[in-house]
Each structure stands twice: as structure tokens, then as C-alpha cells.
Amino acid sequence: MDNLELMKEIARPSPTKIVLLVIDGLGGLPNLETGRAELEAANTPNLDELAAAGICGMADPIAPGITPGSGPGHLALFGYDPLSCLIGRGVLEAAGIDIKLEPGDVAARGNFCTIDEKGLVTDRRAGRISNEKCTELCQLFDGISIDGVRILVYPVREHRFVAVFRGEKLVADVTESDPSQTGVVPLEVNSLIPTAKRLADIANQFINRAGMVLAEHHPANMVLLRGFSKQPDLPTMSEIYKLKPLAIAVYPMYRGLARLVGMEIARTGTTLEDEFATLKQNYDDYDFFFLHIKWTDSAGEDGDFDRKVQILEQIDAALPGLVNLEPDVLVVTGDHSTPAVLGGHSWHPVPVLLYSKYCRPDAVEKFSETAFLSGGLGRLHATQIMPLAMANALKLTKFGA
Amino acid sequence: MDNLELMKEIARPSPTKIVLLVIDGLGGLPNLETGRAELEAANTPNLDELAAAGICGMADPIAPGITPGSGPGHLALFGYDPLSCLIGRGVLEAAGIDIKLEPGDVAARGNFCTIDEKGLVTDRRAGRISNEKCTELCQLFDGISIDGVRILVYPVREHRFVAVFRGEKLVADVTESDPSQTGVVPLEVNSLIPTAKRLADIANQFINRAGMVLAEHHPANMVLLRGFSKQPDLPTMSEIYKLKPLAIAVYPMYRGLARLVGMEIARTGTTLEDEFATLKQNYDDYDFFFLHIKWTDSAGEDGDFDRKVQILEQIDAALPGLVNLEPDVLVVTGDHSTPAVLGGHSWHPVPVLLYSKYCRPDAVEKFSETAFLSGGLGRLHATQIMPLAMANALKLTKFGA
Numbered sequence: 001m002d003n004l005e006l007m008k009e010i011a012r013p014s015p016t017k018i019v020l021l022v023i024d025g026l027g028g029l030p031n032l033e034t035g036r037a038e039l040e041a042a043n044t045p046n047l048d049e050l051a052a053a054g055i056c057g058m059a060d061p062i063a064p065g066i067t068p069g070s071g072p073g074h075l076a077l078f079g080y081d082p083l084s085c086l087i088g089r090g091v092l093e094a095a096g097i098d099i100k101l102e103p104g105d106v107a108a109r110g111n112f113c114t115i116d117e118k119g120l121v122t123d124r125r126a127g128r129i130s131n132e133k134c135t136e137l138c139q140l141f142d143g144i145s146i147d148g149v150r151i152l153v154y155p156v157r158e159h160r161f162v163a164v165f166r167g168e169k170l171v172a173d174v175t176e177s178d179p180s181q182t183g184v185v186p187l188e189v190n191s192l193i194p195t196a197k198r199l200a201d202i203a204n205q206f207i208n209r210a211g212m213v214l215a216e217h218h219p220a221n222m223v224l225l226r227g228f229s230k231q232p233d234l235p236t237m238s239e240i241y242k243l244k245p246l247a248i249a250v251y252p253m254y255r256g257l258a259r260l261v262g263m264e265i266a267r268t269g270t271t272l273e274d275e276f277a278t279l280k281q282n283y284d285d286y287d288f289f290f291l292h293i294k295w296t297d298s299a300g301e302d303g304d305f306d307r308k309v310q311i312l313e314q315i316d317a318a319l320p321g322l323v324n325l326e327p328d329v330l331v332v333t334g335d336h337s338t339p340a341v342l343g344g345h346s347w348h349p350v351p352v353l354l355y356s357k358y359c360r361p362d363a364v365e366k367f368s369e370t371a372f373l374s375g376g377l378g379r380l381h382a383t384q385i386m387p388l389a390m391a392n393a394l395k396l397t398k399f400g401a
Numbered sequence: 402m403d404n405l406e407l408m409k410e411i412a413r414p415s416p417t418k419i420v421l422l423v424i425d426g427l428g429g430l431p432n433l434e435t436g437r438a439e440l441e442a443a444n445t446p447n448l449d450e451l452a453a454a455g456i457c458g459m460a461d462p463i464a465p466g467i468t469p470g471s472g473p474g475h476l477a478l479f480g481y482d483p484l485s486c487l488i489g490r491g492v493l494e495a496a497g498i499d500i501k502l503e504p505g506d507v508a509a510r511g512n513f514c515t516i517d518e519k520g521l522v523t524d525r526r527a528g529r530i531s532n533e534k535c536t537e538l539c540q541l542f543d544g545i546s547i548d549g550v551r552i553l554v555y556p557v558r559e560h561r562f563v564a565v566f567r568g569e570k571l572v573a574d575v576t577e578s579d580p581s582q583t584g585v586v587p588l589e590v591n592s593l594i595p596t597a598k599r600l601a602d603i604a605n606q607f608i609n610r611a612g613m614v615l616a617e618h619h620p621a622n623m624v625l626l627r628g629f630s631k632q633p634d635l636p637t638m639s640e641i642y643k644l645k646p647l648a649i650a651v652y653p654m655y656r657g658l659a660r661l662v663g664m665e666i667a668r669t670g671t672t673l674e675d676e677f678a679t680l681k682q683n684y685d686d687y688d689f690f691f692l693h694i695k696w697t698d699s700a701g702e703d704g705d706f707d708r709k710v711q712i713l714e715q716i717d718a719a720l721p722g723l724v725n726l727e728p729d730v731l732v733v734t735g736d737h738s739t740p741a742v743l744g745g746h747s748w749h750p751v752p753v754l755l756y757s758k759y760c761r762p763d764a765v766e767k768f769s770e771t772a773f774l775s776g777g778l779g780r781l782h783a784t785q786i787m788p789l790a791m792a793n794a795l796k797l798t799k800f801g802a
Contacts, residue, residue: 006484358743360430391468400469400483
């Protein structure tokens with residue numbers, strides 16, 4: 001019996017409420033000058049107080065040493081085994097902009113990019129064109145169809161778009177055209193298994209067509225496609241946990257992830273404060289809240305230690321608004337670490353804090369990686385966080401007589 | 402290779418002795434007034450001394466967040482995966498009163514209960530009738546047989562009995578008749594799979610018959626049945642570990658569990674002191690002892706913090722009698738936590754202490770949940786305790802060349 005089957009068997013609906021606050025890229029590494037990691041440099045009295053009252057530990061989203069993408073990182077937090085529930089980047093991106101994929105659709109994440117006269121990629125992001133320009137360019141592809149397959153092109157933001165291939169017998173096992181570097185030509189899309197040849201051919205024809213359509217639209221005069229994928233068939237969180245879940249996220253991808261596991265998606269604004277206000281407004285109508293905060297990860301990815309510290313302090317300042325709602329269970333964690341020192345996602349385990357009336361507090365008094373090492377949750381797998389949250393919310397019956 | 406297969410391959414008989422002292426419901430939660438959990442409130446100098454000499458940690462019987470019943474909790478302690486070795490409540494109860502089930506038998510746990518003139522359940526325990534009354538009522542069912550199936554009714558204690566359905570083609574996948582609440586009629590027994598329809602029909606006929614037989618025996622004028630189950634086919638501890646194990650337990654269910662994994666069952670008295678005396682008397686004749694102490698769990702289930710503390714202190718006072726036997730390995734742990742604050746089993750990990758000459762002691766000096774967090778065993782799965790005990794008793798050869 002796997003984790004989800006077990007949950008499905010013992011979960012019971014109840015009026016208690018769980019808030020899962022995901023601070024994207026939460027874990028860090030010591031700054032080379034000061035020796036203090038982001039969380040140690042940040043002044044976070046409210047998180048510290050919560051750490052003192054709650055139980056803490058360190059979570060591996062996938063396994064020690066494995067750096068997760070956003071998809072696996074979040075799936076693990078929702079309790080789904082990220083090694084068996086694979087979600088392609090294209091599907092994720094599509095879900096994030098409210099595109100309802102049909103069964104059989106293959107989605108790919110696209111970049112508008114710049115190529116020179118020799119066809120070499122000079123900017124993989126086409127100078128980060130505006131959202132408006134992106135929308136305008138996507139409209140150039142309206143009604144496009146190749147060999148009986150419709151290709152629907154949707155703007156995401158800046159240079160990003162989604163291409164959905166809709167037709168019969170499409171198999172998503174193909175390589176990407178993004179060379180992940182400049183100074184080279186875009187890659188040909190190749191099939192990884194024989195049945196995927198049809199999609200590879202159509203994708204290559206589409207890319208050629210795009211080159212022609214965009215020829216006069218420098219710097220966005222070509223496209224790069226990656227993450228060809230079909231939507232996985234996941235059981236919803238309502239089915240598994242008997243929860244009525246709401247997702248609050250500013251960025252599309254995280255709303256998309258939440259939708260894949262059956263969460264409702266809240267309308268919210270563009271700031272941290274907007275997200276906390278949205279939580280408060282919807283608090284009576286749901287019993288599970290996934291609140292996603294992106295900017296810590298963005299700062300980490302930019303290698304901006306100080307900005308990551310600042311955002312952590314902003315989150316800390318907003319925290320009382322959440323704590324005052326008195327959720328039965330409050331979990332604060334991340335989907336992975338993004339140390340500014342590394343400028344990207346990393347494999348380091350992620351701090352996890354759980355507060356409830358019944359959490360058996362430990363001796364931890366500070367919200368930091370080092371302090372959490374001696375926490376009562378110990379080292380756990382991120383998929384164990386949901387069972388713990390459910391247990392602490394008294395939403396699980398016992399297993400066996 | 403799973404845990405048990407590995408053990409079977411590398412276990413060797415030897416004269417060393419292991420004592421597994423199971424303090425039922427051992428783990429607790431802080432008292433809301435004092436902030437101290439049961440083990441912190443209890444004065445336990447002998448357990449503390451043992452913790453200082455031994456190696457300590459926190460064990461999950463099933464997985465973080467999962468509250469175990471007594472069956473899974475004990476199976477895990479004996480090294481059996483509780484998610485794959487499922488034992489029904491009926492089988493457990495039958496084993497606990499020395500009923501030898503035949504292959505094909507289905508056992509159910511029964512309650513005598515009270516119904517009113519409308520047939521609504523008014524007391525699920527029939528006012529907890531005396532053991533004598535229970536025995537007398539069970540005799541009313543002597544020789545009962547329905548559609549070729551004999552139904553054997555055995556008293557357990559107070560309102561509890563076991564009903565064994567003995568006949569051909571009985572499949573145990575049926576629902577229970579106990580509505581788990583008063584003010585409603587008993588439930589009909591329904592088959593969960595088509596082949597179980599025969600048992601469901603017979604169980605319903607038996608329940609109707611019981612209503613007639615018991616009509617004049619208010620308050621015990623009806624029965625409730627639950628936990629229909631067949632005996633699982635588990636390898637014995639002797640087969641796996643090459644041990645000669647003895648179980649010492651006052652309460653039937655725990656003797657039943659021990660018998661399911663092939664332990665011999667000691668005759669013992671009704672007190673803690675009796676159990677320790679039984680251990681001493683049998684010490685020369687076995688090399689593994691499962692000593693079960695129930696009353697900590699009962700106090701926890703009753704929400705009686707102070708009584709749980711008292712019982713812990715009684716156990717501590719009796720401990721030297723056990724330590725003086727100088728077992729090669731002494732393990733002190735529980736099958737699950739039963740915090741008085743929750744008044745029931747809980748998901749919290751259970752303290753585990755292992756003492757042997759070769760245990761590599763840690764810095765823990767106090768027998769408590771908080772102190773054990775920094776113990777050398779760390780956070781482990783309860784099924785890992787037996788391999789550790791076996792290793793410390795030098796009963797395992799190395800794995801691989």
C-alpha cells in the first residue's frame with residue numbers, strides 16, 4: 001500500500017483547517033563572507049516564535065543529493081511520489097495559464113528567441129519582450145494546422161508561450177529544440193521511441209513555419225520548444241485526503257501544479273500582501289490552503305543573497321496575519337532549496353516547520369537550517385509532510401485494529 | 402529482499418538473550434498546564450540510567466503521521482511490515498483467548514449490547530456486564546449452526562466475545578454490524594466482494610437469532626459484530642530469527658499477537674510484578690522475551706495523565722529486577738504513543754531505548770521524547786528495532802562477502 005492509498009483509506013473529512021505555506025527555494029547556504037545562510041541573516045521574529053511553538057525538521061523533496069524542479073518539489077509537498085508522478089514542463093506551463101488540456105494533447109513550453117542571419121541563437125529569450133508583444137506574436141499562429149494536427153499557441157509572459165499539439169496518435173517522447181546555449185542553431189526535435197516520430201515531424205514543421213511567420217519580428221524571430229508532455233492522470237487531493245483545497249499563487253506554474261491535483265485556484269493580486277489577504281477572504285470556505293510565495297526563489301536564482309534575506313523578512317512581517325487566523329495546522333516549508341550562493345535550485349534538504357496544538361514541540365527556537373537539524377521531525381521525506389499535517393488536524397483514523 | 406528475508410538469511414542461533422519490554426502507548430504529549438509530557442513528569446531514575454548507558458531514538462511504527470492500532474504497532478516491533486501483514490480484529494481477539502483457529506475460519510469480535518423496544522442501540526457495551534455473565538450468555542449459543550456453518554461463541558471479558566464462523570467457502574470481506582454510535586439500529590452486514598455474500602447472509606441470520614436468544618437478558622439483549630477476518634499466514638519468529646521466543650502479557654490481545662508470530666505464551670498473573678516474576682522464572686528456557694505492559698495505554702486512553710505518570714514510575718521501580726538478569730540486549734519501547742492529552746492512540750513517534758554491551762552509547766541521559774531526539778538511533782522505523790536487537794545480541798552474520 002503506498003502513501004496515497006493509505007491516506008485514501010484513513011482520511012476523514014473534518015472542519016479543521018490546514019495551511020501549507022510554501023516559500024519557494026526556502027533553504028539556503030552560508031554566505032561566503034559572513035558564514036551565515038539567508039535564514040540566519042534574516043531577522044524573522046515571527047517565524048522564530050512559530051519554530052519555538054512547533055515541531056521542526058529537514059525534508060528531502062526527492063532524495064538526498066537530488067535537486068528537484070518545481071514540479072517534483074511541489075508534488076512531493078502535496079504527498080505525491082515525485083519519482084512516479086512525472087509532469088512535463090509543457091503541461092505545467094499550460095495548466096498555469098488556465099488551458100484545459102484534452103486527453104491526448106501534447107503541450108510544449110516555448111520561448112520566443114533571437115537568431116542571427118546564420119540561424120544561430122543569439123538570445124534564448126528574445127530580449128524578454130513585453131507581455132503585450134508576446135500575445136501579439138502568438139496571434140500570428142491562429143488557426144495553424146499541420147498534417148491534421150492543430151497547434152494552439154498561447155502567450156504566458158514575456159518571451160514564454162505554450163504550444164499545444166492537438167490531434168490523434170501523438171506520443172510525447174521527443175527531444176527538445178532548445179539548445180540551452182547561444183551561438184548554435186536550434187536543435188532538431190527527435191523521437192525517443194518509434195511511435196513518437198509523428199510528433200517530432202510535426203514539431204519540426206511547426207518550428208520551420210514559425211521561422212517564416214516571425215521573420216520580420218526581430219528580436220523575436222524564432223521559437224524554441226521544450227518539455228513536450230501529456231497530462232498525467234493523478235488522483236485529486238479531494239479524493240485522497242477528503243479535503244476542499246484552495247491554491248493561492250501569483251505565478252502561473254504553481255497554480256497549474258495545484259490544478260493538476262484538483263485544487264481550486266483563488267484569484268489573487270501580485271504581491272505577498274495580496275496573497276495573505278486572499279487567504280483571509282477565502283478562509284471560511286475551504287479546509288486546505290496552499291499559499292505559494294515565489295520571490296525567495298527568484299532572488300536565489302539571481303544569486304541575490306540580500307534580496308532573498310529581505311523577502312524572508314517581508315514574509316515574516318506578514319506572518320501574523322496568517323497565524324491570527326488560527327489554522328489548526330500551519331506548515332511552513334519550501335519546495336526545494338535555492339541558495340543564493342549557487343544561483344539555482346539545489347539538493348539541500350528544506351526546512352519544514354509544523355505547528356498544531358498536538359505537534360509535540362521540540363527544543364528548536366530559531367527558524368534556520370542549522371537549528372532545524374535538532375528538530376523533532378528529524379530528517380523526513382517531503383511526501384510525509386501531508387500525512388503529518390492531516391494527522392495533526394485530526395483528519396486521519398488509525399490504521400489497523 | 403525484504404527485512405524478514407534478510408533476517409532469515411543472516412540470523413544464527415546463539416545463547417545470548419534479548420528482552421523486548423513493550424510499554425503500551427509509551428509516547429505522550431505535553432500536559433497543557435505544565436508543558437511537560439508524561440515521561441518528563443514521571444520520576445524514572447532507573448530508566449534514565451538505562452538511557453544513559455544505552456542508545457536511544459524515536460521510532461515510527463508505520464510512517465510519520467499514521468496512528469497505529471495495536472496489531473500493526475506490535476507486528477512492526479516484531480519486525481513484520483505492518484502495511485503488508487494485515488491482521489483483523491476478530492483474529493486478534495480469538496488468538497488472545499487461546500482459540501486455535503482452523504484454516505478457513507472467520508473470526509469476528511463481538512459486543513453484547515443493549516437495544517430498546519424500537520431496536521435502537523442504547524448501550525454498545527451492555528453496561529459492561531461481568532465476566533461471569535458474559536460466559537453464561539455465550540453458552541446460550543452452544544451448538545448453533547446456520548446453513549452448514551457452525552458458529553462458536555467464546556467469552557472474552559465483560560461485554561466482549563468472539564464469534565468464529567467455521568464452514569466451507571467463507572470469505573471475510575464483509576462490513577461490520579456495529580454502528581459505532583447509539584440511538585441507531587445495528588447495521589446490516591454486507592459483502593464487500595461477491596464471494597463474501599455467503600458469510601454476510603450467515604452473519605445476518607446469526608445476529609437475528611442472537612436477538613431472539615438474548616431477548617430476556619436485558620441489558621445484554623443484542624450483539625454487535627466487527628472485524629471479520631481470517632488468520633494471516635505469517636512466518637514465525639523462530640523461522641526468521643532462529644529464536645525461541647516467550648511472550649508475557651496480561652491482556653489477551655497481546656498474547657494473541659505473539660501467538661500469531663509463533664511465540665510461546667507464558668502463564669502469568671495480573672500485575673506488573675507478576676509479569677516481571679514470570680520473566681525471571683522462565684529466563685533460562687528462552688532466548689527472546691516479549692514483555693507487554695498494558696496499563697500505560699489504558700491510562701492514556703482514559704485521558705488520565707497522572708495515572709499514566711504513576712504507572713511509568715511503577716515500571717521504573719520494577720525495572721532493576723529485569724536489568725539484574727543481565728540480558729545481552731534490553732529494548733524498552735512502545736507499540737505506539739497514547740498521549741493522555743489526546744485520550745487515544747496517536748501518530749507521534751515512540752521512544753526506543755536499546756541497551757547492550759555493544760550498543761555505542763549516545764549522550765542521552767533522560768528517558769523522554771525530547772531527550773531521545775538527539776539519540777544515536779535517530780528517527781527509525783519500528784521494523785528496524787528487531788534487526789538492531791539481533792545485531793547487538795551478536796545473532797547476525799555479516800551480509801555479503
